[in-house]
Amino acid sequence: MRVFWHREDLRATDNRGLMQAAQDAAEADEHLLPVFIFDSLTTDHDGNPRMQYLLDSLAELRQWYRNHGGDIYVTVGNAVDTFEQLLTTYDISGVYWNRLYNKEARARDEQVTETIKAAQIDVETVRDELFFEPGDITTNKGEPYSVYTYFWKKWRDRPKETRVAHPPAPVLAKEEGETIPSMEDIGFSPPQADIQPAGMDAATERLETFCDDGIFRYESDRDYPTREGVSRLSADLSAGTIGVRTVHDATVEAKERASEEETDSVEEYQSQLAWREFYTHVLYFNPDVETENYKSYENPINWRDNPEELAAWKQGKTGYPIVDAGMRQLLEEAYMHNRMRMIVASFLTKDLQIDWREGYAHFRKYLADHNIANNNGGWQWAASTGTDSQPYFRIFNPMTQGERYDPDAKYIKQYVPELEGVSPDIIHSWHECSLSERARCAPDYPAPIVDHSHRREATLDMFQSARGDD
Template structure:
């Protein structure tokens, strides 16, 4: 028998490592303290729910899911010895933390002469397979995208049959198959409502999206109140659905499209899948990018350090309605619409002139779908420090962004109750109103904490100084 070590592949179908062994497989999950210390209540809660779903599926097949806590380099060799197993399979993760962990596990397995096979599974094209003509990893997305679209994609893989799995008595009295609680793992219950987890829930989200919204995605995806996004980000993060399954379903939607506009919309969503892989490649080849700027400036960027402004941003009390709506959605739902993520990110790095890492760390603490590569890539994009990033002189205006993408202020009013009785035009003019008028129509909502025009100019000057320009 072999073990399959589940990590960010908490699913049965479309799982290359799970399907690879030519002997019966016993599934395994290890709660690694070195990984848990970067966790947060929303994600750990989703993880536990996903493991319940995964364990139940295995039980229905007459097998089970072994669950342990400890350092994988200690736990896995011990289990292989205990069960007299041939070896273990696992699927690659691409962060520096994951690569170092896997190296330690491999060395520990070598010491007991145990076999191990590893597989690229979480992306359609593993890092390093799409390169420039000079053989270098891409740092410009448009060129990466062109080759990404031309490459053949693997087909999804079927879930294992019961005969492919090791029989297990899941009703025994020991804790081999028991799952810890949030409290056991050192986390509080999340404040936000967490989406349902597991492969069935993920596939339902995918089907709902591909049955209609995907054909409006290109036109509607920037509008937070329009039902046009997949909400699969946490599923791709934890692998409760396979990327090949997702891509194959979008290709089926492409075939079912009625016109060119719908086909372009499906392609726009596939482009987001490619962005995910572009950022995965960036982190794989540049693991220090998680804590350091990808882009090199001649001088150090002189970010502002203002704890009071940072806290107001976190609390959604900046006096910029679209920014505050996004930050409050983050607290309430452990999620934020992508357009709003760009708006609040630009506000932090340009209007408040704060280090993008402050935003990255706050999002990591609250998001259910936090993914190191994608989140880092997005924050460095909006902070003008990343690969193929937003130019530093292009600064989002939080008021015009709100007026454009939430014209009726429905999104704002949903998350900022102080403004629910205010006319949309007044909300979008909030920064231009007098203090007396603001106090009259929404006395409990704050005035803008900074002047956008003035801060925009200062932010550009900050980046110009970092570039060494007078």
């Protein structure tokens, strides 16, 4: 029997490790047993929305295996103990999994490897999540890139694999594990958010819809939250319900149909897939960025500790409409548009001067698409502590961001109903409105909790003292 351990790759098709295990099993005339383990790493790390996404995706994957004459062995427990148990129950000749790149997963995988190898059984780990392994794309001196643009050029120009098929039905073993636990069984609560449908079918549908249309306008529309100009595939890529090769193949096909102008849009989309790999490489080579600044300053940054302002930010009650709309979208959908993530992250770190780690933790808890590398990369970018981050002196103005990317305030009104009947002009100048004007237009919507221009100056001071400037 060969065992394939599913983790952040909840799919049957375009799963390189799974196919490797299936091929080896078929050649040896053995069966393949897929396994999923709810170990502490899986359950400690996620918030309710992402766990719900994983459970739903796992249920669909189990159904897929059953439809093909197999099943997936599901269990709750420690990974090492589970493998010890599996090794005594079955005659196993090889264990396979796709590699993960964060330090916690790597440490766990090493322990599991030792256990399996101690029983004289082979472990094979496979690259699946990325086209290029950390260390494959480096500077001419062999160093990992700390600047995305150079990384992107190499990533773009190198040949890429195409998607792989799913395992053939006859190779699948039919050995059931426990039933899939409920959210409560593993210490979670059903999420409040209305999350997009999870699983392989929903992911494929999203990809097809996007590559039929949105991808050709991606460059011009991606920053505008009401234009539906993005793919919404982040939770799928995070849970692994779609393979990155499948996504890339679809972009290559789209490019063949694209006009010259549309080709740039398709490339812009492909470059987002490269950002994902770039941040994964950054995390791999700098495992401590999960908690520490990537970029060091002369002195520590004196972030402010202000629980009331942090709470207002989390609830979407800062009195800055575009920020509040973004934060409420997160709570309502377990998703936030990328431009809004940039705006709210800038607001937390540069207007409220609150440590990016607070924002990272909140996103991790509420995003269905939480991914350590991307979440961390995004936060450190906004906080001016990351690789190619915003320079510390470039501070988003939340009013002009709102005006530019949501001119008719449609997005704002969708998530901040208190502003429903208010004109976009007033919404975008809410900080300048008098008390009586605010009370007349939207009595239930708060006044700005801070003054942007004042905080901008204070933030410049904060970074200048971190830099050691006098």
